[in-house]
Amino acid sequence: MKLNIAVFFGGESVEHEVSVISAHQAIDALDHEKYNVIPVYVAKDRKMYCSDLLLDLTNYKDIPALLHKCTQVDLVQEDNKVVIHPVHTGLFHRKDLFTVDVAIPVMHGTNGEDGTIQGFFEMLKVPYAGCDLIAAAVGQDKVLQKHTLENSGLPVTPWFWVYGEELETKQDEIIEKVHGIGYPVIIKPACTGSSVGISIAHSDAEYIACFENARQYDAKIITEKVIKPMRELNCSVLGDTFRAEASVLEEVYHAADNELLDFKDKYEGGSKSSKTGSSGSKGMASTTRNVNPDLPDGKTDEIRKLALETFRVLGSSGVCRIDFMMDADTNKVYVNEINTIPGSLAFYLWTASGVSFPKLMDRLVELALDRERRRSRMTFSYDTNLLSTYSAPAGTKASKLG
Ligand SMILES: Nc1ncnc2c1ncn2[C@@H]1O[C@H](COP(=O)(O)OP(=O)(O)O)[C@@H](O)[C@H]1O
Ligand SMILES: [Mg+2]
Structure with missing residues (x-):
């Protein structure tokens, strides 16, 4: 059937x-x-x-x-x-x-x-299909996500977070932390996406303006060291916490006049000629990208391993895309973030890895059913009703009602 x-x-x-x-x-x-x-x-x-x-x-x-x-x-x-x-x-x-x-x-x-x-x-x-409630929530909140990654020994950029309103009461302390990281820094609302509310500051005055802007989108604000010169590399992972595989990598590009990959770069195709995508309304599949980029020795394997570990520690399942930043001077790799429902479901990375899009969809259905089967064997409640022998203490509101 x-x-x-x-x-x-x-x-x-x-x-x-x-x-x-x-x-x-x-x-x-x-x-x-x-x-x-x-x-x-x-x-x-x-x-x-x-x-x-x-x-x-x-x-x-x-x-x-x-x-x-x-x-x-x-x-x-x-x-x-x-x-x-x-x-x-x-x-x-x-x-x-x-x-x-x-x-x-x-x-x-x-x-x-x-x-x-x-x-x-x-x-x-x-x-x-895809991540469960908790993995999805942690994957969306950059603060919770970074804590989890950092505490699991995964490489993340130097960072700190505060609540937006703390700028009013702790401005000196916040600026001191920023100086500890050193300009330029990037300011991000914790829970947006598509670069919304994200900007880069090069001075205290710019920092305050960027922070105020970010505050419009979320209560928690992250400040991070800017990696520059930087290469953006993504890897998709398909599976669950029991069994997962990593795709080939892609390198994504932003317009030369942009310091960060913005909404337009992501979905409308950047200004460079796309090597594998095409412009137009094709979602993430149209981003200016290079699948299987040339990287220094060992870096492809290193990133694929980090992608699998990120997927695992965040408790993910389904198809995710994990985004990395590589310092182009030192070749040091940082995990930037997970996307638990990536644009175009990252199918183009799986096609290039030998998994057709229909097969990818089959896997998502199978993984959803597997999780349901596992859950149906777990205990979430007891078949007893502790309230069946309950009688309210004399003089309480409940006894008056009863
Ligand atoms: N630490 C950083 N250094 C340099 N550029 C960054 C840094 N963090 C993010 N960016 C740039 O900003 C873009 C958006 O940031 P990201 O954390 O991925 O947020 P979003 O959830 O909106 O995609 C990235 O794709 C990258 O181009
Ligand atoms: Mg991103």
Whole structure:
């Protein structure tokens, strides 16, 4: 029997449109002989919609008009199954199609990659692809992530973090810490993505301005040493904490006038001619990149090992992309961050590693079902009710109620 796979995409995130592209690539790659694929679009107001119209990217030019023709849905538990239900009943005819066997979230950034939708799937008890709630949340929060990496002995750049409002009470202390690192430094909100709110400061005055900017996006602010000259190298890992493999590497480039890889570089293709991607709306697959870059001896192996260890210590599963920075003078490698739902699901790195996109999607489904099987053997609650013999102490509110 065919498995019903619901692919969730969109979401309230700055990477909403990128997610639409990544999800369409994933839906095309899923083997439609094996799976019934149900697209579930999460609008920016978090309402969910289903319709075959969602399968055509040209329909997204006018989203309100598109949603007007789609069916607003909800996920509910029914007879030990999770079903996609129309919010306004009477609109679906082929009801059997809407049982969800596996959910695949293809949502980047806040509300999708940060544990939010994973928590929703956990509550429903529906198997889902990719990192679980905790790994997704730690992967999204740069502060928690750096602590975990550093404490696990993985190389990270010199850094510190404070709450945004501490700039008012501890400015001298903060500036002293910045001087300890030395300019230039890079300032990042803890939980955004796509370089939003990130900037580089070369002086105290610039630092304060960058910090104030970053504060608009998150309560926690990270300050890091800038690695320069720097090469950005990424590696994807596929699997779970029991068994995982690392892909070939890619080197990514940003426009020469940009000090950091920004949203435009990432999704619209940089100014350099792309070696493997092409420009246009192709998501991460269109970034200016070089797959299998030439690196000094031993560096490719070193980075692949670090990628596997990063994936492991963060408790990841599914397909992730781990981003590295290499100091181009000393060749020292630093782990920058994990992306637990990478743009285009990093399929282009797997294709270059001998794993086709359809095979990658099969693996994601298998990993989701494996995790569910393991979890069903774990103990989460006891079949006793401690409250069955409870009697409220005399004079308490509960006894008065009872
Ligand atoms: N320590 C650093 N030194 C130099 N450049 C950096 C450093 N950290 C980040 N960058 C640049 O900023 C970009 C965005 O930072 P990153 O931490 O990856 O945030 P995001 O989650 O928004 O992708 C990176 O791709 C890189 O180009
Ligand atoms: Mg990044």
